[in-house]
Amino acid sequence: MDKKSKITMTDVAREAGVSQATVSLILNNAQSIKLSEETRQRVIAAAQRLGYKKIPAPHKPEGQEEIAVLINAMPSYDPFVDALSQARDAAWRYDALLTIYDYGDDNELALRIIRQLEQRRCAGIILASPITSAIDFSVFENCTPLPLVLLNVYDHAYPLQPTFLPDDYANALQMTRHLIENGATRIAHITGDDWMDASHQRLAGYKAALEKSGLPFDQQLVVKTNWQIDETLRATRQVMQLPTPPDAIFCASDWMTLGCYQALAQLNIQVPQQVMVAGYDDQRIADQLTPKLTSVQLPYTELGRMAVEYLCQGEDNATRVTMAGKLKIRGSTQR
Template identity: 75%
Template sequence: MKKKEKITMNDIAREAGVSQATVSLILNNSQSIKLSDETRQRVISTAQKLGYKKIPSPHQMEGQEEIAVLVNGMPGYDPFVDAFNQARDAAWRNSTLLTIYDYGNDDELAIHIIRQLEQRRCTGIILAAPITSAINFAPFENCTRIPLVLLNVYDRNYPMVPTFLPNDYANALQITRHLIAQGAKRIAHITGDRWMDASQHRLEGYKAALSTAGLTCDPELVIHTNWQLNESYRATCQLMQSSQPPDAIFCSSDWIALGCYQALASLQINIPQEVMVAGYDDQRYTSQLTPELTSVQLPYAELGRLAVEYLCEGEDAATQVTMTGKLMVRQSTQR
């Protein structure tokens, strides 16, 4: 039986009535030379008819629209990466590419990137950061006519700018309520930096849950740190060696919870039998700790998707979306 001959670009060129160079440019998705849409379609249709295998996806054709994410610092692995993944998928479902630029908290660089985006078919811009924080939106107010939304950042002075945020207050509220439901009476809270709004909102949610349950908020049970492992280690030792140690500790991040775990191990205090521990962020390693760590899974994936869909649908109304995360109850709070 004679083996079927391989279809070449020369075969396609003869059938389509164009040069082999033209076929090569189109099938390699080159944008270096302007070719008519009719010629591109004729070459691709001919290639399909002849059974040529390496035909570019329709998404790769000239003029592809994009949505740009300008992020203030790129995390290695962080739950915030989920926002990028869902944003990318949502953009692709809307025949749009998602491009990501790290502007490193340099507003001048960010505005330069936006100027470049104005020269392309940019559907919208997402200004983002991996840590929920307030920003100064003033430099961006009139810098572009491209629709712009905020993801995980906000400026209270610009309520008309569409903003998508996790609800730190509500998340801390549900963690603390869970600890109370498990029987905890003296719940400590190890926070991050005082100046960060995220730290303050989590502290407020913690206090509100105690107040609703009729429990006193003892100032000695609240210790501020700078998010460092050694700081949370020290804070935990201070709490557990006091005259009235806590029976539960709510850590303002999973990283802080790691330092807490180390301190309790060095003090030979069992989790959760002697003290319950809860984290925040639901990092990947939380289910690999011993015991597995209870934490809050932040809604970054959903927020990233919503931000992209807002831009793709051409919405122009102001919107302020805040979403509560999902409490992931594990062994560290189950007695």
């Protein structure tokens, strides 16, 4: 164990010339007993000199700062809610309040909200969307002196803008690899709307996994849809009626797998015995289907926390984070 990890509150008390009880109150941000700012600063400085690891963010007596999330639609239930929950918790740890504004994809309304935020104690703004999508960031460029980061949205024309995204390519690659490792040799991929970058990234990850495994890419096994259940039902029937049907189907969202399951039931095809089925984004329904659905849990909890920490820690260096999710293996791919 290194020296820093052995530092205790007793050591900090000795260094600062105060009691251990005083150190405990300050390092635990206790609000019930008022201590002088000079004492608090002396204890914090002593803890920093000794390398004490659990130094809290200071509570500001003049009132809490605000972290504002401007979101272009408010989801009722969606995995992106996890990002908001973690962002709220991270903001609280920095003695800030997370506020959420639904601007309905109306950029003028978003700019009005930003102008109001400039009049308050706002530490920064997070532009977000429940759907990974491109935005026109030029609308917001230089619109405010407040720090601004992007969460689940991006603009390739602004590579230096702090951005936090799930890695659709890596997620699709690991899902396709999982199907191959479980014996699949002909994997169909039912995609969402073609205009979305996320659809292209997931398709690219699917193709890369096939190539790395030495399996041929068959264009007939890729069917584009508009994310709707009836479209997925049609696409599933289409690929299952090929002369050589697939032995696995990878849908670009969990919602789409409802149509896939329905089509396979109509065709009297068993999951996973005759064909494996996998989804994407690990929505609540994944654990409620029969059989339970294998999916990819997107890293929204980590991304939401990181976006807030970036603002609260006063970072001034640009960053672009793309993070892979976690494979959640369930009955739909376990033969």
